[in-house]
Amino acid sequence: MEDLQRKIRSFTTVSDADMKFALQFYKKESVAKGSFLLKPDQYIDSFYFMKEGCVTYYTVDEGISQVMEFFTEGYFFTDLYAYIQEVPSHAYLEVMEDSTLYTISKKDVEKIFDYSHQLERFGRLSMQKAFINNFQRIHQIKNISNQERYLELLEKRPSLFQRVPQYLIASYLGLTPVGLSKIRKRLSKEAI
Amino acid sequence: MEDLQRKIRSFTTVSDADMKFALQFYKKESVAKGSFLLKPDQYIDSFYFMKEGCVTYYTVDEGISQVMEFFTEGYFFTDLYAYIQEVPSHAYLEVMEDSTLYTISKKDVEKIFDYSHQLERFGRLSMQKAFINNFQRIHQIKNISNQERYLELLEKRPSLFQRVPQYLIASYLGLTPVGLSKIRKRLSKEAI
DNA sequence: ATGATTTATTAAACCAGTTTAATTATTATT
């Protein structure tokens, strides 16, 4: 669990004793492509760390799916809204390729936050990070054109395009598959 | 500072001693309509609690303003992105009406988080709240039509329409003033 | 390898918004 340890310490100082206490609660889990960690109307009690693999987080409203995020190596994730609020989820967490996760229950997360002030601080700072990510997402949606967002994703997370179908990327960008296809065509013409 | 105290305790249990420690750092401040708490390229070192009044949080990209939020009574606020990242802001915090705030510096916020585990927990939970608010914002943008968002705002925060000009509300909803005017016209026709 | 299924592209008609510009209504100032 060295990658998980490194990730935790990227947020704040954590003593070896505190780290040992925290890590005891994480369980390694292998999940197969095509399976689901979560479906709508289920409660979610787990927090995940992605060691290796890819999970898509999306909702389905009136038959059309809305991709919120793709979780890949090094991401902490869950359906954070349903997890925090303890309400039935509206989302799917679908495993896109055979993946390895570290899993911890909410009860155990609360134990580690109770256990030490430093671990509570880690909790605060990781929540801060989640906020920043979301904030940047809103900024992108409000201030950046679809075409620019597509190009930025292509640059920042190129491997996604090998790992998930394009129609999910379209949804992530807030487009239909047709819309994304048009943008790609426009760009390929411009490039000539 | 009873309202501030009540607000803090709405997040988690805080002892009287811890509360006293925290409150000593907050300073009451009166700010006049038309003034700015923040302008682009400035750093922001303060966290605010809105006692009475209204502040608009917006960016200006290529001459067009993008309203992120309206902060009214009971809101904790700052330019959270610039505050956390300690980078020059891209935003304005403009005072829309004579307002009363409680202000605390980031240095002092960190003092109170260092001081007690309970206050650190308050920090974590308030960050969680900020995340949830942002998350719901994204959900709205992605899943709800402009018209529906307008109607929801009208229902949830009707007083805003008395307090800030309509073109700022349009921007908050992701529209131009013309676009919002059209929606309003459409709705008034339907109502007949 | 072949056929079946899924995914991506293309075309055409459409639409909810935009932009620009003119007009009207409201608010603030003297």
Next chain:
DNA sequence: AATAATAATTAAACTGGTTTAATAAATCAT
């Protein structure tokens, strides 16, 4: 109260996307 300044509406032309449907390309299973 009159005037100036600001804000909101309307109209007209436009646009970047949508929807629907057909076709082409890629992937999967036997």
